[in-house]
Amino acid sequence: MQPILAVGLGEILWDVLPDTRMLGGAPANFAYHVNALGGAGVPVSRVGDDDLGREALSLLVRRRLNIDAVSLDPDHPTGTVDARVDADGVATYVFPDDVAWDFLALDQSALTLAARADAVCFGSLAQRAETSRRAIHRFLGAANKALKVFDINLRQDFYTPEILSASLDAADVLKINDTELGVVTSLFSLPPGERPALRALMARHHLDLAVLTRGGKGSLLLSPDAVSDLSGEPVEVVDTIGAGDAFTAALVLGHLQQWPLDRINRYAAKVAAHVCSQPGAMPEMPEALRLA
Numbered sequence: 001m002q003p004i005l006a007v008g009l010g011e012i013l014w015d016v017l018p019d020t021r022m023l024g025g026a027p028a029n030f031a032y033h034v035n036a037l038g039g040a041g042v043p044v045s046r047v048g049d050d051d052l053g054r055e056a057l058s059l060l061v062r063r064r065l066n067i068d069a070v071s072l073d074p075d076h077p078t079g080t081v082d083a084r085v086d087a088d089g090v091a092t093y094v095f096p097d098d099v100a101w102d103f104l105a106l107d108q109s110a111l112t113l114a115a116r117a118d119a120v121c122f123g124s125l126a127q128r129a130e131t132s133r134r135a136i137h138r139f140l141g142a143a144n145k146a147l148k149v150f151d152i153n154l155r156q157d158f159y160t161p162e163i164l165s166a167s168l169d170a171a172d173v174l175k176i177n178d179t180e181l182g183v184v185t186s187l188f189s190l191p192p193g194e195r196p197a198l199r200a201l202m203a204r205h206h207l208d209l210a211v212l213t214r215g216g217k218g219s220l221l222l223s224p225d226a227v228s229d230l231s232g233e234p235v236e237v238v239d240t241i242g243a244g245d246a247f248t249a250a251l252v253l254g255h256l257q258q259w260p261l262d263r264i265n266r267y268a269a270k271v272a273a274h275v276c277s278q279p280g281a282m283p284e285m286p287e288a289l290r291l292a
Contacts, residue, residue: 004039006119010126011101012045013079024281029242033249038291044069048078048100069110073100102129114142123153151175168205175211221261228261233273242281247272
């Protein structure tokens with residue numbers, strides 16, 4: 001049987017920490033974790049035709065990712081982000097403007113990939129620029145058979161109600177964390193409380209699944225006819241970079257195999273906990289967490 005083909009659509013960038021830099025970007029992290037868990041994860045993105053871009057491509061290849069749909073931009077630099085990790089291992093980010101992934105371009109091979117994909121994960125950050133926003137929605141339109149997952153990923157002020165609403169309309173699944181849910185509840189005047197707010201979004205945008213992560217406090221999955229609400233996995237946190245993307249990758253793989261919500265939730269939490277216990281967004285994945 002062919003592995004599940006899941007695309008991470010959007011930004012590739014370098015997380016620049018005080019003493020090092022690590023390759024990341026939510027879509028690239030998602031693709032890596034799909035691959036590491038036994039699926040076929042593919043990033044669709046853009047990097048600069050510069051030293052950081054070439055280093056990024058080389059590292060993705062070493063991490064066994066297909067880079068055919070990562071294009072080179074001759075005019076804009078590879079994306080970077082200042083990532084700052086607090087005493088609890090929680091990261092915050094500052095993103096420069098006008099970098100390569102703001103100018104995402106799709107060629108025919110990328111559109112062919114869209115038509116083959118079983119799942120596509122996209123967020124709001126890579127839609128901050130009109131060029132990349134148009135490319136993302138064109139890819140989603142070509143991904144006829146794919147499960148479309150909107151991992152909302154709010155960063156700084158790089159989103160508008162219009163961008164969020166259009167993305168929700170394009171999605172089958174919403175992935176959101178508890179801080180982001182507060183922002184979205186205020187933006188869209190949703191009813192108070194986790195479940196009422198998520199149910200309102202599901203009804204308004206015809207979503208099949210809503211997923212809320214609460215860091216160490218567990219995660220909530222809602223479908224039209226089922227609920228899974230589990231406490232978090234105990235873990236000694238090194239940093240949280242990439243943990244949410246790992247959760248999303250495990251979620252997609254479980255959902256496409258039609259697992260019950262509790263099984264999906266438990267598996268995704270274990271995968272995310274492992275990533276929290278390791279430095280960086282793309283650690284090695286233990287064999288016990290890979291799909292059989």
